[in-house]
Amino acid sequence: MSTLDYIVLLGTLVGIAAYGMWRTRSSGGLQGYLKGDDSIRWGTIGLSVMATQASAITFLSTPGKAYDDGMGFVQNYFGMPFAIIFICVFFIPIYRRLNVYTSYEYLGQRFDSKTRYLGAFLFLIQRGLAAGITIYAPAIVISSLLGWNLDLTIVLVGALVVLYTVSGGTKAVSITQRYQMGIILIGMFVAFAMIIGNLPDEVSFGTALSVAGAMDKLEVVNFSFDIEERYTFWSGLFGGLFLSLSYFGTDQSQVQRYLAGSSVSASRFGLLFNAVVKIPMQFFILFVGVMVFVFYLFEEPPVFFNQATLDAVAETEYAGDLSALQDRYEAVVEKRAEAVRALALNLDQGDAAAIALSKEQAVALESEALLVRSEVKELIGKAGEDFEAKDSDYVFITFILNYLPEGLIGLLVAVIFAAAMSSTASELNALGSTTMVDFYRRLAKADQSDAHYVRVSRILTAAWGGLAISFALYANLVENLIEAVNILGSLFYGGILGMFLVAFFVKSVKGSAVFSAAIASQLAVLAMYQTLEIGYLWYNLIGCGMVMLLSFVLQQTVFRKGRSVGTHE
Amino acid sequence: MEANKEKRESDQAPVFGSWRRVYWFVALFFVAEVIAFYLFTKFYA
Numbered sequence: 001m002s003t004l005d006y007i008v009l010l011g012t013l014v015g016i017a018a019y020g021m022w023r024t025r026s027s028g029g030l031q032g033y034l035k036g037d038d039s040i041r042w043g044t045i046g047l048s049v050m051a052t053q054a055s056a057i058t059f060l061s062t063p064g065k066a067y068d069d070g071m072g073f074v075q076n077y078f079g080m081p082f083a084i085i086f087i088c089v090f091f092i093p094i095y096r097r098l099n100v101y102t103s104y105e106y107l108g109q110r111f112d113s114k115t116r117y118l119g120a121f122l123f124l125i126q127r128g129l130a131a132g133i134t135i136y137a138p139a140i141v142i143s144s145l146l147g148w149n150l151d152l153t154i155v156l157v158g159a160l161v162v163l164y165t166v167s168g169g170t171k172a173v174s175i176t177q178r179y180q181m182g183i184i185l186i187g188m189f190v191a192f193a194m195i196i197g198n199l200p201d202e203v204s205f206g207t208a209l210s211v212a213g214a215m216d217k218l219e220v221v222n223f224s225f226d227i228e229e230r231y232t233f234w235s236g237l238f239g240g241l242f243l244s245l246s247y248f249g250t251d252q253s254q255v256q257r258y259l260a261g262s263s264v265s266a267s268r269f270g271l272l273f274n275a276v277v278k279i280p281m282q283f284f285i286l287f288v289g290v291m292v293f294v295f296y297l298f299e300e301p302p303v304f305f306n307q308a309t310l311d312a313v314a315e316t317e318y319a320g321d322l323s324a325l326q327d328r329y330e331a332v333v334e335k336r337a338e339a340v341r342a343l344a345l346n347l348d349q350g351d352a353a354a355i356a357l358s359k360e361q362a363v364a365l366e367s368e369a370l371l372v373r374s375e376v377k378e379l380i381g382k383a384g385e386d387f388e389a390k391d392s393d394y395v396f397i398t399f400i401l402n403y404l405p406e407g408l409i410g411l412l413v414a415v416i417f418a419a420a421m422s423s424t425a426s427e428l429n430a431l432g433s434t435t436m437v438d439f440y441r442r443l444a445k446a447d448q449s450d451a452h453y454v455r456v457s458r459i460l461t462a463a464w465g466g467l468a469i470s471f472a473l474y475a476n477l478v479e480n481l482i483e484a485v486n487i488l489g490s491l492f493y494g495g496i497l498g499m500f501l502v503a504f505f506v507k508s509v510k511g512s513a514v515f516s517a518a519i520a521s522q523l524a525v526l527a528m529y530q531t532l533e534i535g536y537l538w539y540n541l542i543g544c545g546m547v548m549l550l551s552f553v554l555q556q557t558v559f560r561k562g563r564s565v566g567t568h569e
Numbered sequence: 570m571e572a573n574k575e576k577r578e579s580d581q582a583p584v585f586g587s588w589r590r591v592y593w594f595v596a597l598f599f600v601a602e603v604i605a606f607y608l609f610t611k612f613y614a
Contacts, residue, residue, distance in 0.1 A: 042583075074606075081599045085592045213613025220606040233603075264580045268588070275595045279602055 001146060001401075005410030012183055012414040013421065017164045020176035024168030029450035033169035033457055034101050034433050036260035040171070044178050045270025048257045048426075049248075050277065051177035054184065056138035056420035057485060058285065064305075064392030066289025067296075070217040072231040074282050076486075076537065079241025080248075084275035087249045088268040090504055095255065096264050101437045102430075103255045103500070110503040112511030113442070118518055119499055120438040123252055124431060126492040128464065130485050131427040132471025135161075138420045139472065141393050142413060144308040145401060154472045157417055158424070162465035165425045166458045170260050170433075173425045180418040187415035188288065190408060191400065195291045198403055200298050203344050208294045210347045211340060214359045215297070215366060217290045220283070230535045239537025242544050243486075246493035250500050252430035292399050297340045297362075303329040303376050305394035313383045321379055329372040336365035428468065432461030490536045491529055494543020495522045501544065502551050509555045516558075517551035 001009075040048075065073050100106055104123065108116030139153040164172050199208055212218050222232045229235070248254050248271065261267035303326050304310050313322050343358040377390070400412045436457045445452070495518050502509050525543045528534070534542075585591045 078599075078603070081595050085595055088588070088592070209613060216614065218610065218613040220610045221603065265582065269583060269591075272591060272595055276598055279599070283606075 001409055001413070002406045004407045005413070008407055008410030009414045009417070012411070013160065013417055016176050016179045016183070016418070017160050017421075019179065020164045020172040021167045023175050024172040030453045030457070031450075032171065033454045034256070034437070036169070036171040036174060039262050040174050040260045040266065041262060042266040042269035042273065044174050045258050045261050045266060046273030046277075047181040048174040048177040048260075049254060049271060049274050050281075051181040051184070051419070051422035052253055052257055052426035053247075053274075053278070053423070054181075054281075054419055055134045055423035055485075056416045057134065059184070059188070059416055059419050060137060060141055060393045060397060062282070062285045063289030063292055063396035064394065066217070066286040067293045067395045068392050071220045071283070071286045071290060072222055074220060074279065074286055075222070075231045075233055075236030076240050077244075077279050077282050078233065078236035079238060080244040080278055081275040082237075083241050083244035084248060084271050086245060088271060091249045091500075092258065092264060092267050092271075094504070095259060096267065100259070102252050102434050103250050104252070104434065104438050107499060107503060108438075111499075111514055115499065115511045115515045115518075116438060118515055119250070119496055120434050122492050122496050122518075122522070123250075123434060126488055127251065127253060127427055127431060128467060129471065130488055131424055131431065131464070131468035133485055133488075134420055134424045134427065135468055136472035137393070138416045141397055142416060144306065145394065145397060151473055154469060157420060158465060158469035158472065161421045161424045162428065162462055162469075165428045165432075165465070166462045169454075169457070169461075170256060170429055173422075173429045174257065174260060176425065177422045180422040183411075183418050184415050187412050188285065191396075191404070191412055192284075192288050192291065194404055194408065195288065195295055195399070198295055198299075200341075202341075203298065204348075207344045207347055208291065211297065211344055212290050212294050214343060214347075214355075215293070215363065217293055227535065227538065228533055230537075235535050235537045239490075239535070239540050242497060242540035243490060243493055243537060246497035246500075246540060246544070247489065250496050251493070252434050253426040256430050256433060257426065289396065292396060295399070295403075298337055300330065300333050300337075302398065303373060304380065305391040305398045307398075309380060309391075313380055316383045318379055318383045322376070325372055325376050325379065329369065329376070332365060332369045332372060336362060336369055339365050424468065428461050428465050431464040432457050435460045435464070487536045490539045491525055491543075492522070494525060494540040494545075495547050497540070498544040498547025498551070502548055506548065506552060509551045510559065513555035513559045514547065514551040517547050517554055520550060521546035 062073065095103065095106060098106060098109060100109075102120070104116050104120040107119045135154055135158050139150060139157060142148065143150040143153045164176060168175075196205055196208070199205075203211075209218070222229070223234070224232050225234060226232070227235075258267040258271050261270060302310070310322070313319070339358060339362040343355065343362045346354040346358050397412075397416070400409060404412060436453060440456055440460070441448075441453065445456075498521065499514055499518050502514050521543055524546060525539055528542070529536075529539065582588045582591045585594060
């Protein structure tokens with residue numbers, strides 16, 4: 001990266017953080033610190049909700065996923081619009097009427113303290129771990145490609161987020177997210193334009209699309225009923241519905257965003273904005289990845305996108321094997337480029353027979369290239385246990401670093417870090433609030449002044465920041481970062497959502513029944529994940545269904561006597 | 570009464586007039602997206 005890139009990168013990240021701190025330099029009491037004084041407008045809420053969900057992982061992993069597997073991942077979000085409508089109808093009016101700081105407060109009011117603590121505890125575990133991955137994800141990828149010190153990158157990015165989140169609370173998080181999201185959207189459009197601009201002159205946008213389709217990258221919807229397929233219309237609609245219900249309806253990192261709205265209307269409209277915009281946005285990010293794939297059909301791609309790993313393997317006894325594979329790959333992709341150029345020409349001329357022939361050749365050569373890539377990954381696995389044999393998170397950023405001009409590289413790296421910071425800020429803000437409201441204020445010090453609780457909230461937010469940074473420092477790269485976060489969420493979210501749905505809709509069930517059901521279901525889901533081969537999105541539905549059914553059965557049997565006693569706080 | 574009126578106004582749906590219409594818009598927008606994705610898939614894949 002050049003000096004100009006560093007100026008753009010640091011100017012963007014530090015500038016937004018400093019502006020957020022300046023705007024919230026006098027954030028009143030606890031209401032102001034945790035809920036932004038209920039003053040935030042729907043547009044800011046909309047962008048804040050979007051920025052919370054779209055972490056750096058979204059912009060690193062998603063294009064890489066499309067590069068490997070095409071567009072099918074977008075189906076994951078198909079349940080989201082209906083989940084958001086459901087939340088607007090049932091959740092938001094109740095949260096606002098009860099004037100809660102956290103969603104788990106509602107569990108306490110509807111059931112009892114232990115159920116509230118369980119809900120808050122499950123949130124703290126999974127979101128605490130996810131916060132570490134959110135910081136770690138961009139740091140590992142960018143530091144390895146740019147030769148930065150990984151630990152220093154994690155600490156600096158983490159410290160900047162902690163600084164403005166601790167300083168300005170919820171309002172600072174929402175204000176900074178508005179500008180971070182603006183930079184992210186501008187950056188992604190610039191990247192897309194640069195990819196299209198870097199295609200060979202004779203390849204139009206329409207031809208690039210046809211080539212991507214011919215290479216099997218444009219299957220967006222798959223109506224298969226196979227439960228073992230990871231992304232289908234049905235798993236996206238039903239599994240995604242429960243994942244989104246739980247994430248937007250019960251996860252404090254999101255609930256806190258829309259509870260800061262100036263009215264029910266602002267909260268609802270901010271959330272519904274995401275119901276409309278999120279799927280097209282994910283489609284666009286995946287589409288960027290597919291266009292990177294098309295670009296590399298004409299240009300020689302690296303045999304493996306993580307250059308640091310390749311360099312490390314080249315230092316081992318497998319260096320000779322790697323070099324041979326690289327030569328083989330070079331020859332295959334050269335032939336593939338010729339075949340794809342012929343395919344593009346035939347597509348332009350519309351000669352069906354010639355299209356079929358050149359497509360067959362291009363697809364065969366692509367299969368051969370994929371075979372060499374898988375052999376390289378196998379070799380990397382053999383060369384060292386610590387070597388990561390998956391490179392999809394490196395695809396998009398490698399393109400940026402190699403093909404974008406000075407200044408724009410800094411902007412796109414800023415996009416990645418801005419996304420990481422915006423998600424982490426919401427997570428830390430929510431972790432601090434939940435610990436303070438659901439645990440500290442109830443178990444340690446009740447009836448203290450607002451100033452005391454704000455001070456403690458700041459300390460707790462900083463402590464969670466420190467924990468997330470520590471976790472990031474000791475994390476190892478998992479198979480695919482975005483999937484790791486989604487899997488982690490899916491294992492816990494179903495149970496939490498089940499507790500909330502019982503609270504809303506099954507009035508006969510009381511605290512002890514739902515508490516026992518939630519613990520039993522959580523253990524069952526973890527055991528199933530270890531032993532069965534089910535697409536992970538289904539665990540949202542399974543966990544939720546188990547809690548609802550089991551709590552009802554327990555209430556009718558084991559806890560039958562307690563029904564008339566009542567367990568409200 | 571003033572407070573009730575203010576509350577009602579703050580809970581009103583912007584642009585669409587009622588929340589029911591907003592929800593229908595979101596649902597129909599999703600259906601249109603899926604149809605567009607299906608046609609896109611059929612055309613290119």
